[in-house]
Amino acid sequence: MTVSRVLRNRGDVSRATRERVLEAAKKLGYVPNKIAGALASQRVNLVAVIIPSMSNMVFPEVMTGITEVLDDTPLQPVVGITNYKPEREEKVLFEMLSWRPSGVILAGLDHSEATRAMLAATDIPIVEIMDVDGDPVDAVVGISHRRAGREMAEAIMKAGYRRVGFLGTKMPLDHRARKRFEGFTQALGKNGLEIIDQEFYSGGSGLAKGREMTEAMLSRTPDLDFLYYSNDMIGAGGLLYCLGKGMNVPDDIGLAGFNGVSLLNGLPKVLATMDACRQEIGRLAAQIVADRSIGKDSRHGNRIELSPSLSPGDTLRKV
Structure with a gap:
């Protein structure tokens, strides 16, 4: 009875007795049968x-x-x-x-x-x-991801950027990214702005993907002054691409991601982002x-x- 109470973590058992039972179970390699206990509970x-x-x-x-x-x-x-x-x-x-x-x-x-x-x-x-x-x-x-998108758009506009491109995951697969995109575009629209160019991808986030997408977008639409990424990893790839091309960040072109990934703090510049808690x-x-x-x-x-x-x-x- 005492052993049962200890192994089920129930009942009034002294600390010394509990430790003796657990030590014996450890030496014997005993593992309780949780399924049997679940039949009752x-x-x-x-x-x-x-x-x-x-x-x-x-x-x-x-x-x-x-x-x-x-x-x-x-x-x-x-x-x-x-x-x-x-x-x-x-x-x-x-x-x-x-x-x-x-x-x-x-x-x-x-x-x-x-x-x-x-x-x-x-x-x-x-x-x-x-x-x-x-x-x-x-x-x-x-x-609220819609709120996060709105707040980022407001910060971008307040900083004076006007020609914005968006780069992110394909929306049907990532509902939270879609909601940020909705909030972002709504805030821009209220101020008479719209997203000038968009680039979407499927698959895992990565620096290489961010580089590729950024190169494709800026080759297509070179007069963009801000790039908003759906996550920090592709944003970091975009930042490395822009710096590698000698672009003046953030004066000529600004960038921002999402998630507040601390691993990226070692980049040449710290990417603008939002901490998702x-x-x-x-x-x-x-x-x-x-x-x-x-x-x-x-x-x-x-x-x-x-x-x-x-x-x-x-x-x-x-x-």
Whole structure:
């Protein structure tokens, strides 16, 4: 009975006895059968975390925030990757829910009808993350990407740029980039401006892709005075291309990305960007799941909108 209480992390057991039991289990190589325990509780101590990619530098930081919180609980995150594909998201969610996890954290608010139906039918905490521009199934933690796009456009116009090009992912695959694009173009339109040229790509973000896209756009439309990239990685590639061509950044041409990737701080110039609050989003989402798994309401509520901060770096003219 004592051993059972220790291994299930339940019951009133002294610290000394608990340590003796855990040490014996360690020496024996014993691993508790969580599935057997789940038959009684109908839940396992797993939190399904469903994200589009691990190659995109955004999501490892989200995972860091999630694990920081769950490390202090009996809950363990298990990750599923969707590759930005709705049908893949359905499959991953179906498989994970079949294990009866204690909660689900998944990226975005835009899902297929089948995915939303599965989420709505479950009685566990569901936290959609990264985006608040839409209607969540349950809880949501993120930023407004439309607002982020508007704020970047306003900063660009305030700095005196007028001929703007946009470079980014193909919108059907990246809903959050699409919403930033919508907010960006709306803000420009209110001031009588429009995007002069656009370049889209599919596949992972990368410096080489940013170089290629920037070269193609400036060859086609050489009189642009600002390039707005949907993420920092392709923006960094564009910056390296412009500097390699001897362009005066930011006086002759300005550039900005999105995500606030700290890895890029070693570039010759610091790229203008917006911090998407990734780690904080992960921490808050995990806290909601952890609190509700023990019957406690999160002190933050079920809708948390964070505010991204704009950093002009060295590629946006100071005003």
